[in-house]
Every structure is written in structure tokens, then in C-alpha cells.
Amino acid sequence: MDLVSDAISAVRVGRPSSDRVRVGGSWCARLDPYDGAGFHVVLKGTCWLLPDGGEPVALGAGDAVLLPHGTGHVIADSPADAATVARAVPFARWADRTLPQPPLPAFHAREREVEMLCGKYRLDHGRAHPLLAELPPLVHLPNRVGHHPELRAAVDLLGGELDARRPGSSVALASLLDLLLVYMIRSWLAETEEGAWPAALGDPVTAAALRALHSDPAAPWTNDRLAAEAGVSRPTLARRFTALVGRPPMAYLTWWRLTRAAALLRDTADPLATVARRVGYASPYALSHAFRREFGTTPGQYRRGEDVTTSR
Known part of the structure; x- marks a missing residue:
């Protein structure tokens, strides 16, 4: 059983998409709210993410950002102000590499160049598992030495596939994008100190019960059988499971x-x-x-x- 994988599989619709974007100078792009989850990974340089209704977030090379609820946002070369937001162009047009790209500035061009992986997942939020519903509007995973090596490896592989477009890349890209989503959620679970679901997965009794239910949901479960599986009494299971998950085991x-x-x-x-x-x-x-x-x-x-x- 992998509850995170189950939670994602229950709401995922269609195939994810991504672009590798290179830009320099003064730039600003907008993504309107959408039914899914979006992400950005900065491969080179620095930029800003300006979420609707939230504070600007500075991003550096190696940083990853997940917007699990499809929050509208702007990405730009500078922090938010009215002029920055006003000049934002639609992301699809900005990321289209068949269109003319703004030239890099002559002065300090290399220092100001930014490369990113940008993409989104189509999700049915109407059937979202509470673990996913509990994710904040924006998950920022800064690049720190020794942190989240699996996430960094997935980013490197994804960037390589987008660059090369080798045989089999259409299958590899979809699989790597799915892997990236899992690793971003896993990284959030490892770092967060708030929320019911990180606590539920960290509690041995509740985690054992969830593992049993997700391993075989069609089994003829009862409270007594599930308590035996978790190695505790029925009242203990009911109390701990309900407190952390928000509903009794059979519900x-x-x-x-x-x-x-x-x-x-x-x-x-x-x-x-x-x-x-x-x-x-x-x-x-x-x-x-x-x-x-x-x-x-x-x-x-x-x-x-x-x-x-x-x-x-």
C-alpha cells in the first residue's frame, strides 16, 4: 500500500504536460486558475512567483514549487507590483518556443538568464483525497544540500528528456512527471510540522490501519478485524484513527x-x-x-x- 500513490491515482485525469523555458531580460507570464496542480522548477537563475492572494516568493536555482490546487499566479523577473502584473502575458503564449522570444539583454546577459521546468497535472478536485486537500495553496521546496535527493534526481532526468527528445521520450516524460509529483508531495510530508495527515501517517496505529484498508479495500473489514491488524484494542483504534483522520475507520x-x-x-x-x-x-x-x-x-x-x- 502507498496512500500517496492511491490519493494521486484517484484524482488524476489525463496526461501531465510540461515545458522547458529559457528567458532573460524583463519578463512576466500569468497562469489563470485551473482544475489541476501546477509546478515550476528553476534550473538556472532567479525569479519570482506571485500567487493570487498571496505573498511573492523568491525562487533560486534548484528550487521547486507545487501549486496543488491550481492557484492562479504570475511568474516574473521581479517582485509584485501593479506594473509587473499588468504586463503579464498568458503563459501558453510565453512558453511557446515557436514564437519570437525576447532577446537577452546585452549587459550581464548570462547572469540574468533563467531556465525553468514548468508544467501542470489535470486533477479532479471534486474527488480529492483529504491528504491532497490538506496541502497548502503553495508548496515551496528550496534547494538545500542533502535535502530530497530523489526529487533532485527526477528533476535532472526530466530536464534531460525535455532537451533530447530521444526514442521513447513520450512514455518517459509522462512517467517522470508522475514521479515528480509524488516526490514533491513526499517532500512536503517530510518537512511539514502541521496538518492531520502527516501526523496520521506518522502514527504507527493509524498508519497500520490505513495500510490495511488501502492494501485490500474489498476485504470484509470490521472494526475488530482492523484493530487486530493494527495490534491494538478496538477502542484504541477508534480513538486514534478518528482523531487523526477525521472520521471513524469504517466511515x-x-x-x-x-x-x-x-x-x-x-x-x-x-x-x-x-x-x-x-x-x-x-x-x-x-x-x-x-x-x-x-x-x-x-x-x-x-x-x-x-x-x-x-x-x-
């Missing part, structure tokens, strides 16, 4: 089963009976009843992409 299991069912309905053509069996429901009827109670729509309507509000 979390029900929610996770239905979240997995939604992902399977979205991503596969499996019959409803197969989906029900894979997530622990005895029949399609039982799954449909629970699914409608949780999401306000039937599995069939959800699979067809019908608006939830039309099914109520």
Missing part, C-alpha cells in the same frame, strides 16, 4: 471504496458488477445505492459525465 473505508469506484467508472469500461466486486460491494445494486447517497448521482450518470445537480 473512511466506505468513503474510500466509493472514491475508488468513481475512479474505476471514470477510467475503465468495467461493468458495474466488476467495479462493485473490486471495491467490496456484494452487488451492483448495493454499490449504486451507496454511490448515490455519497455523490448525489448514479454510477451510470457519473460514467457518462452528467452534471451531479441534474440527477438529484
Whole structure:
């Protein structure tokens, strides 16, 4: 079981995208809010990230930034002011290497040159695992010697693939971008001292219960069986799990089963009976009843992409 991977898989939609951008002089680009998560990794030079409603963040070479909730923002050569934001161009146009790029300044051109990896992931925030929902609007991971070697290695590999476009690069790029997202979230979990989910994953009892539920969500779990798996009494499990996760173990299991069912309905053509069996429901009827109670729509309507509000 890997709860982080499960949480990402449940909400990921389509393929991630990325660009390697080189720019110099005076520049400013804007990304509007979007349904997904964005990232920037500075490979060379320095720049600023100006999140909507937040304080400017200075970025240096090797820094990584994750915007897990698709917060709109500006990236620029200088801190925020009205003039900086006003001259921002849409990111897609700015990053398009087929368009003319502004010339590097003649004076101190090399010192002011900036290279970045910029990209985004399409995520269904409506089905977000609470671990992902708990992430702050902006996760800044500064480059520090000895910190997050896996993240640094993924950045190096990703930059190399974007440069070379060698055979098999389309598969390699998608896999490396997925790996980058995992490593950024893992790095945040390792560094943060706040939030319920870092505490839940650090608690041996709660972590053991989560590991069991995610390893086999279709198993006939009960509170007694889960407590035995975690090596504690039923009251101890209920108290610690509920305090850290925010809901009792069986309520979390029900929610996770239905979240997995939604992902399977979205991503596969499996019959409803197969989906029900894979997530622990005895029949399609039982799954449909629970699914409608949780999401306000039937599995069939959800699979067809019908608006939830039309099914109520």
C-alpha cells in the first residue's frame, strides 16, 4: 500500500504536460486558475512567483514549487507590483518556443538568464483525497544540500528528456512527471510540522490501519478485524484513527471504496458488477445505492459525465 500513490491515482485525469523555458531580460507570464496542480522548477537563475492572494516568493536555482490546487499566479523577473502584473502575458503564449522570444539583454546577459521546468497535472478536485486537500495553496521546496535527493534526481532526468527528445521520450516524460509529483508531495510530508495527515501517517496505529484498508479495500473489514491488524484494542483504534483522520475507520473505508469506484467508472469500461466486486460491494445494486447517497448521482450518470445537480 502507498496512500500517496492511491490519493494521486484517484484524482488524476489525463496526461501531465510540461515545458522547458529559457528567458532573460524583463519578463512576466500569468497562469489563470485551473482544475489541476501546477509546478515550476528553476534550473538556472532567479525569479519570482506571485500567487493570487498571496505573498511573492523568491525562487533560486534548484528550487521547486507545487501549486496543488491550481492557484492562479504570475511568474516574473521581479517582485509584485501593479506594473509587473499588468504586463503579464498568458503563459501558453510565453512558453511557446515557436514564437519570437525576447532577446537577452546585452549587459550581464548570462547572469540574468533563467531556465525553468514548468508544467501542470489535470486533477479532479471534486474527488480529492483529504491528504491532497490538506496541502497548502503553495508548496515551496528550496534547494538545500542533502535535502530530497530523489526529487533532485527526477528533476535532472526530466530536464534531460525535455532537451533530447530521444526514442521513447513520450512514455518517459509522462512517467517522470508522475514521479515528480509524488516526490514533491513526499517532500512536503517530510518537512511539514502541521496538518492531520502527516501526523496520521506518522502514527504507527493509524498508519497500520490505513495500510490495511488501502492494501485490500474489498476485504470484509470490521472494526475488530482492523484493530487486530493494527495490534491494538478496538477502542484504541477508534480513538486514534478518528482523531487523526477525521472520521471513524469504517466511515473512511466506505468513503474510500466509493472514491475508488468513481475512479474505476471514470477510467475503465468495467461493468458495474466488476467495479462493485473490486471495491467490496456484494452487488451492483448495493454499490449504486451507496454511490448515490455519497455523490448525489448514479454510477451510470457519473460514467457518462452528467452534471451531479441534474440527477438529484
